[in-house]
Amino acid sequence: QSVLTQSPSVSGAPGQRITISCTGTSSNIGAGYDVHWYQQLPGAAPKLLIFGNNKRPSWVPDRFSGSRSGTSASLAITGLQAEDEADYYCHSYDSSLSGLNYVFGTGTKVTVL
Amino acid sequence: QVQLVQSGAEVKKPGSSVRVSCKAAGGTFNTYGITWVRQAPGQGLEWMGRIVPILGMVNYAQKFQGRVMITADKSTSTAYMDLSSLRPEDTAVYYCARDFPGDPPNNWFDPWGQGTLVTVSS
Numbered sequence: 001q002s003v004l005t006q007s008p009s010v011s012g013a014p015g016q017r018i019t020i021s022c023t024g025t026s027s028n029i030g031a032g033y034d035v036h037w038y039q040q041l042p043g044a045a046p047k048l049l050i051f052g053n054n055k056r057p058s059w060v061p062d063r064f065s066g067s068r069s070g071t072s073a074s075l076a077i078t079g080l081q082a083e084d085e086a087d088y089y090c091h092s093y094d095s096s097l098s099g100l101n102y103v104f105g106t107g108t109k110v111t112v113l
Numbered sequence: 114q115v116q117l118v119q120s121g122a123e124v125k126k127p128g129s130s131v132r133v134s135c136k137a138a139g140g141t142f143n144t145y146g147i148t149w150v151r152q153a154p155g156q157g158l159e160w161m162g163r164i165v166p167i168l169g170m171v172n173y174a175q176k177f178q179g180r181v182m183i184t185a186d187k188s189t190s191t192a193y194m195d196l197s198s199l200r201p202e203d204t205a206v207y208y209c210a211r212d213f214p215g216d217p218p219n220n221w222f223d224p225w226g227q228g229t230l231v232t233v234s235s
Contacts, residue, residue: 002157020179023134032230033218033219034219036222037221045156045208045225045226045228046150046208046210046222046225047223047224047225048144048221048223048224051223052219052221057223088159090204091158091222093219095218097175098175099172099173099174099175100163100172100173100174100217101160101174101175102160102174102217102218102220104157104159105157105159106152106157106162107157107158
Protein backbone atom coordinates (compact mmCIF):
# COMPACT_ATOMS: atom_id res chain seq x y z
CA GLN A 1 0.00 0.00 0.00
CA SER A 2 2.74 2.51 0.95
CA VAL A 3 4.38 3.98 -2.14
CA LEU A 4 6.93 5.96 -0.11
CA THR A 5 9.76 3.83 1.26
CA GLN A 6 11.49 4.52 4.58
CA SER A 7 14.17 2.56 6.36
CA PRO A 8 12.45 0.49 9.09
CA SER A 9 14.65 1.68 11.93
CA VAL A 10 17.33 4.19 12.84
CA SER A 11 19.14 4.48 16.14
CA GLY A 12 21.55 6.91 17.73
CA ALA A 13 23.04 7.95 21.03
CA PRO A 14 21.84 11.03 22.87
CA GLY A 15 23.27 14.16 21.29
CA GLN A 16 23.94 12.54 17.94
CA ARG A 17 22.52 13.48 14.55
CA ILE A 18 20.38 11.02 12.62
CA THR A 19 18.59 11.20 9.29
CA ILE A 20 15.49 9.41 8.06
CA SER A 21 15.01 9.01 4.34
CA CYS A 22 11.75 8.83 2.38
CA THR A 23 12.09 7.52 -1.16
CA GLY A 24 9.35 8.01 -3.73
CA THR A 25 8.92 8.04 -7.47
CA SER A 26 8.21 10.38 -10.37
CA SER A 27 4.48 10.33 -9.57
CA ASN A 28 4.83 11.68 -6.05
CA ILE A 29 7.92 13.35 -4.58
CA GLY A 30 9.65 13.44 -7.96
CA ALA A 31 6.65 15.25 -9.44
CA GLY A 32 7.30 18.15 -7.08
CA TYR A 33 4.60 17.47 -4.52
CA ASP A 34 5.38 18.66 -1.01
CA VAL A 35 6.55 16.25 1.68
CA HIS A 36 5.36 16.46 5.27
CA TRP A 37 6.55 14.56 8.33
CA TYR A 38 4.74 13.28 11.41
CA GLN A 39 5.99 12.00 14.74
CA GLN A 40 4.02 9.25 16.47
CA LEU A 41 4.94 8.64 20.09
CA PRO A 42 4.08 5.19 21.50
CA GLY A 43 0.33 4.81 21.95
CA ALA A 44 -0.43 8.32 20.64
CA ALA A 45 -1.85 9.86 17.51
CA PRO A 46 0.56 11.19 14.88
CA LYS A 47 1.59 14.82 15.25
CA LEU A 48 2.76 17.21 12.55
CA LEU A 49 6.51 17.73 12.65
CA ILE A 50 7.46 19.28 9.29
CA PHE A 51 5.21 20.67 6.56
CA GLY A 52 5.94 21.94 3.07
CA ASN A 53 9.23 19.99 2.87
CA ASN A 54 11.18 22.10 5.37
CA LYS A 55 8.89 24.22 7.53
CA ARG A 56 8.44 23.67 11.25
CA PRO A 57 5.26 24.43 13.23
CA SER A 58 5.95 26.84 16.06
CA TRP A 59 5.95 24.10 18.68
CA VAL A 60 8.61 21.97 17.00
CA PRO A 61 12.21 22.58 18.15
CA ASP A 62 14.78 23.55 15.53
CA ARG A 63 16.58 20.25 16.15
CA PHE A 64 14.20 18.88 13.52
CA SER A 65 14.68 19.80 9.87
CA GLY A 66 13.39 18.55 6.54
CA SER A 67 14.58 18.62 2.97
CA ARG A 68 13.51 17.32 -0.44
CA SER A 69 15.57 16.53 -3.52
CA GLY A 70 14.60 14.65 -6.65
CA THR A 71 12.47 11.65 -5.75
CA SER A 72 13.47 11.64 -2.07
CA ALA A 73 13.06 13.60 1.13
CA SER A 74 14.87 13.51 4.45
CA LEU A 75 14.19 14.32 8.06
CA ALA A 76 17.17 15.17 10.24
CA ILE A 77 17.22 15.20 14.01
CA THR A 78 20.23 16.84 15.64
CA GLY A 79 21.05 16.67 19.33
CA LEU A 80 19.02 13.46 19.66
CA GLN A 81 17.06 13.23 22.93
CA ALA A 82 15.33 10.36 24.70
CA GLU A 83 11.97 11.99 24.03
CA ASP A 84 12.58 11.69 20.28
CA GLU A 85 12.09 7.93 20.48
CA ALA A 86 9.06 7.42 18.26
CA ASP A 87 7.83 6.36 14.84
CA TYR A 88 8.22 8.88 12.02
CA TYR A 89 6.17 8.97 8.81
CA CYS A 90 6.57 10.99 5.62
CA HIS A 91 3.51 12.00 3.61
CA SER A 92 2.98 13.32 0.11
CA TYR A 93 0.59 13.20 -2.83
CA ASP A 94 0.64 10.66 -5.64
CA SER A 95 -0.81 11.27 -9.09
CA SER A 96 -0.56 7.72 -10.44
CA LEU A 97 -4.16 6.84 -9.57
CA SER A 98 -7.31 8.61 -10.67
CA GLY A 99 -8.81 10.92 -8.09
CA LEU A 100 -7.24 12.29 -4.95
CA ASN A 101 -4.51 10.12 -3.47
CA TYR A 102 -2.46 11.04 -0.42
CA VAL A 103 0.29 8.56 0.44
CA PHE A 104 2.39 7.85 3.50
CA GLY A 105 5.80 6.36 3.99
CA THR A 106 6.29 2.93 5.51
CA GLY A 107 7.44 4.48 8.77
CA THR A 108 10.77 4.60 10.63
CA LYS A 109 11.24 3.65 14.25
CA VAL A 110 13.82 5.83 15.98
CA THR A 111 15.57 4.33 18.97
CA VAL A 112 17.71 6.39 21.34
CA LEU A 113 20.48 4.19 22.66
CA GLN B 114 -7.06 26.30 18.73
CA VAL B 115 -9.27 23.60 17.29
CA GLN B 116 -9.12 20.10 18.76
CA LEU B 117 -10.64 17.03 17.15
CA VAL B 118 -12.45 14.68 19.52
CA GLN B 119 -13.43 11.25 18.24
CA SER B 120 -16.02 8.74 19.38
CA GLY B 121 -15.15 5.71 21.48
CA ALA B 122 -13.91 2.25 20.60
CA GLU B 123 -16.15 -0.16 18.72
CA VAL B 124 -16.34 -3.94 18.38
CA LYS B 125 -18.11 -5.15 15.27
CA LYS B 126 -18.98 -8.44 13.59
CA PRO B 127 -17.72 -9.22 10.07
CA GLY B 128 -20.14 -7.95 7.45
CA SER B 129 -21.51 -5.15 9.62
CA SER B 130 -20.88 -1.41 9.46
CA VAL B 131 -19.28 1.12 11.78
CA ARG B 132 -19.62 4.87 12.18
CA VAL B 133 -16.84 6.94 13.73
CA SER B 134 -17.43 10.59 14.58
CA CYS B 135 -14.99 13.48 14.82
CA LYS B 136 -16.04 16.74 16.48
CA ALA B 137 -14.15 20.00 16.18
CA ALA B 138 -13.99 21.31 19.74
CA GLY B 139 -12.98 24.89 20.42
CA GLY B 140 -13.51 25.90 16.82
CA THR B 141 -15.33 25.14 13.62
CA PHE B 142 -14.48 23.48 10.36
CA ASN B 143 -14.31 26.85 8.62
CA THR B 144 -13.06 26.26 5.11
CA TYR B 145 -10.78 23.35 5.96
CA GLY B 146 -11.17 19.73 5.11
CA ILE B 147 -11.32 16.74 7.42
CA THR B 148 -9.33 13.72 6.35
CA TRP B 149 -9.55 10.15 7.62
CA VAL B 150 -6.52 7.89 8.09
CA ARG B 151 -6.34 4.41 9.53
CA GLN B 152 -3.57 2.37 11.15
CA ALA B 153 -3.80 -1.40 11.51
CA PRO B 154 -2.07 -2.90 14.57
CA GLY B 155 1.69 -2.56 14.23
CA GLN B 156 1.33 -1.13 10.73
CA GLY B 157 1.70 2.22 8.99
CA LEU B 158 -0.74 4.96 8.09
CA GLU B 159 -3.27 4.66 5.27
CA TRP B 160 -5.30 7.55 3.84
CA MET B 161 -9.00 6.78 3.36
CA GLY B 162 -10.67 9.96 2.20
CA ARG B 163 -11.57 13.54 2.99
CA ILE B 164 -14.45 15.98 3.11
CA VAL B 165 -14.63 19.75 2.89
CA PRO B 166 -17.75 20.36 4.99
CA ILE B 167 -18.44 23.91 3.84
CA LEU B 168 -18.49 22.73 0.21
CA GLY B 169 -19.86 19.24 0.75
CA MET B 170 -17.02 17.99 -1.44
CA VAL B 171 -15.83 14.43 -0.78
CA ASN B 172 -12.91 12.38 -2.12
CA TYR B 173 -12.18 8.72 -1.40
CA ALA B 174 -9.08 6.61 -1.82
CA GLN B 175 -9.61 4.12 -4.64
CA LYS B 176 -9.13 1.21 -2.26
CA PHE B 177 -12.17 2.21 -0.19
CA GLN B 178 -14.50 3.40 -2.95
CA GLY B 179 -17.94 1.89 -2.50
CA ARG B 180 -17.30 0.84 1.07
CA VAL B 181 -16.65 4.13 2.85
CA MET B 182 -18.83 7.19 3.20
CA ILE B 183 -17.64 10.44 4.76
CA THR B 184 -20.17 13.06 5.76
CA ALA B 185 -20.28 16.17 7.93
CA ASP B 186 -22.80 18.14 9.96
CA LYS B 187 -21.79 21.79 9.77
CA SER B 188 -24.23 22.77 12.53
CA THR B 189 -22.37 20.64 15.08
CA SER B 190 -18.91 20.77 13.46
CA THR B 191 -18.86 16.99 13.38
CA ALA B 192 -17.56 14.73 10.62
CA TYR B 193 -18.47 11.08 10.25
CA MET B 194 -16.77 8.11 8.61
CA ASP B 195 -18.95 5.10 7.82
CA LEU B 196 -17.24 1.87 6.77
CA SER B 197 -19.39 -1.04 5.61
CA SER B 198 -18.93 -4.76 4.87
CA LEU B 199 -16.38 -4.96 7.64
CA ARG B 200 -13.80 -7.73 7.62
CA PRO B 201 -11.20 -8.69 10.24
CA GLU B 202 -8.49 -6.85 8.29
CA ASP B 203 -10.38 -3.59 8.90
CA THR B 204 -9.34 -3.84 12.55
CA ALA B 205 -7.42 -0.63 13.06
CA VAL B 206 -7.25 2.71 14.81
CA TYR B 207 -9.12 5.27 12.74
CA TYR B 208 -7.97 8.89 12.91
CA CYS B 209 -9.49 12.10 11.69
CA ALA B 210 -7.31 15.13 11.05
CA ARG B 211 -7.75 18.64 9.73
CA ASP B 212 -6.70 18.80 6.11
CA PHE B 213 -4.75 22.06 5.99
CA PRO B 214 -4.46 24.71 4.58
CA GLY B 215 -6.92 24.41 1.72
CA ASP B 216 -6.86 22.82 -1.67
CA PRO B 217 -4.96 19.64 -2.49
CA PRO B 218 -2.48 18.35 -3.44
CA ASN B 219 0.01 19.85 -0.99
CA ASN B 220 -2.11 19.74 2.14
CA TRP B 221 -0.83 18.45 5.43
CA PHE B 222 -2.77 17.02 8.35
CA ASP B 223 -2.92 18.93 11.62
CA PRO B 224 -4.22 18.51 14.26
CA TRP B 225 -5.23 14.86 14.59
CA GLY B 226 -7.98 13.34 16.67
CA GLN B 227 -7.08 10.92 19.43
CA GLY B 228 -8.01 7.89 17.34
CA THR B 229 -10.81 5.33 17.54
CA LEU B 230 -10.06 1.61 17.76
CA VAL B 231 -12.40 -0.48 15.64
CA THR B 232 -12.14 -4.22 16.21
CA VAL B 233 -13.77 -6.58 13.73
CA SER B 234 -14.18 -10.07 15.12
CA SER B 235 -16.70 -12.84 15.11
